[in-house]
Amino acid sequence: MTELRWDPLRGEWVAFASERQERTLLPPRERCPFCPTLLGGPLTEAPERYEIAVFDNRFPALRPDAPPPPARVDLFQARAGYGFCEVVLYSEDHTASLAQLPIRHLERLVRVWRERYLTLGAQPGVEYVYIFENRGEAVGVTLEHPHGQIYALPFIPPIPARELALSAAARAESGRCLLCTIAASEWQAQERVVFAAEEVIVYCPFASRFPYETHLVPLRHLASLADLDAAGCHALARALGVISRAYDRLWQRPLPLMLVIHQAPTDGQPWPEAHLHVEFYPLARSAEKLKYLASSESGAGLFVADLLPEQSAAALRAARDPNFS
Ligand SMILES: [Zn+2]
Ligand SMILES: [Zn+2]
Ligand SMILES: [Zn+2]
Numbered sequence: 001m002t003e004l005r006w007d008p009l010r011g012e013w014v015a016f017a018s019e020r021q022e023r024t025l026l027p028p029r030e031r032c033p034f035c036p037t038l039l040g041g042p043l044t045e046a047p048e049r050y051e052i053a054v055f056d057n058r059f060p061a062l063r064p065d066a067p068p069p070p071a072r073v074d075l076f077q078a079r080a081g082y083g084f085c086e087v088v089l090y091s092e093d094h095t096a097s098l099a100q101l102p103i104r105h106l107e108r109l110v111r112v113w114r115e116r117y118l119t120l121g122a123q124p125g126v127e128y129v130y131i132f133e134n135r136g137e138a139v140g141v142t143l144e145h146p147h148g149q150i151y152a153l154p155f156i157p158p159i160p161a162r163e164l165a166l167s168a169a170a171r172a173e174s175g176r177c178l179l180c181t182i183a184a185s186e187w188q189a190q191e192r193v194v195f196a197a198e199e200v201i202v203y204c205p206f207a208s209r210f211p212y213e214t215h216l217v218p219l220r221h222l223a224s225l226a227d228l229d230a231a232g233c234h235a236l237a238r239a240l241g242v243i244s245r246a247y248d249r250l251w252q253r254p255l256p257l258m259l260v261i262h263q264a265p266t267d268g269q270p271w272p273e274a275h276l277h278v279e280f281y282p283l284a285r286s287a288e289k290l291k292y293l294a295s296s297e298s299g300a301g302l303f304v305a306d307l308l309p310e311q312s313a314a315a316l317r318a319a320r321d322p323n324f325s
Contacts, residue, residue: 001017001081003015004016026144046092052105052112054112057085060083062154063081079154088109088112088113089145089146095146099244099248103238109240110237116150117129123152128160129150130151131150132151133149135256136254138283156265156267160262178273187201192309212250212284217277218235222275223275223276243316245321247316257280
């Protein structure tokens with residue numbers, strides 16, 4: 001059963017997918033379904049050999065053939081859990097991560113994301129292609145093998161929608177793109193910048209919600225991955241490598257984090273206010289302490305941080321890999 005139910009109090013959709021309860025939880029490496037199938041070994045979900053592989057999620061939150069839910073009355077509105085859920089395997093190496101992949105491989109990943117954005121975004125009824133990665137047990141990852149996910153959604157989810165609404169308002173007032181302005185201001189201020197090159201900047205936002213949170217923003221105004229040319233793919237891949245390596249070098253161990261991509265919706269409308277960017281939310285406050293989304297964050301929407309973004313940026317700059325650029 002997959003179904004979307006409307007929360008009238010919050011004004012948000014909630015997705016229900018009962019089959020997801022059956023998911024395998026952190027199987028040992030020899031039973032990893034994402035490792036290539038080996039001769040004489042158990043059949044896995046992954047191809048025999050691959051560099052990057054994309055396939056349908058076996059336990060999708062949404063599905064293209066979801067039947068309409070039974071009619072309900074008044075307040076209790078629901079709709080079919082329509083959509084597409086894909087898994088993107090970053091590498092056939094079980095222990096790899098974005099922080100270890102060479103730049104050429106990262107470039108390939110950016111091109112795969114771009115292709116899935118275009119293909120899924122062109123499906124009827126898909127209004128938003130949400131690309132993300134959950135990394136580490138602290139984020140609730142059920143499979144260790146390096147991978148990300150894609151949700152192709154029949155609506156624009158609330159967080160990108162809110163960013164777009166504020167960006168549209170700013171654009172109407174000043175005639176300029178909000179994220180172009182923010183990125184230029186961060187470049188000028190310098191103190192929160194972790195990495196900057198000709199095409200792209202990575203900084204800890206002025207009002208970071210998570211410790212060591214960073215935003216990776218193309219300096220040219222690009223609405224989505226679709227607008228990336230070869231140089232743009234290379235610049236994005238390079239910045240992904242730089243920040244991923246800095247995260248893992250911070251405490252010399254893999255940092256649990258979320259990676260999310262915000263960009264233009266695919267509902268056929270023009271989105272001049274949309275500006276492609278990647279946001280990273282680490283879930284650790286220090287080498288030993290995890291960051292929890294507790295009552296203040298979950299119930300009030302008030303994030304309480306004990307680390308200033310200026311301090312985060314300095315630590316991440318110091319943790320950069322001098323051998324990667
Ligand atoms: Zn594996
Ligand atoms: Zn812009
Ligand atoms: Zn964003």
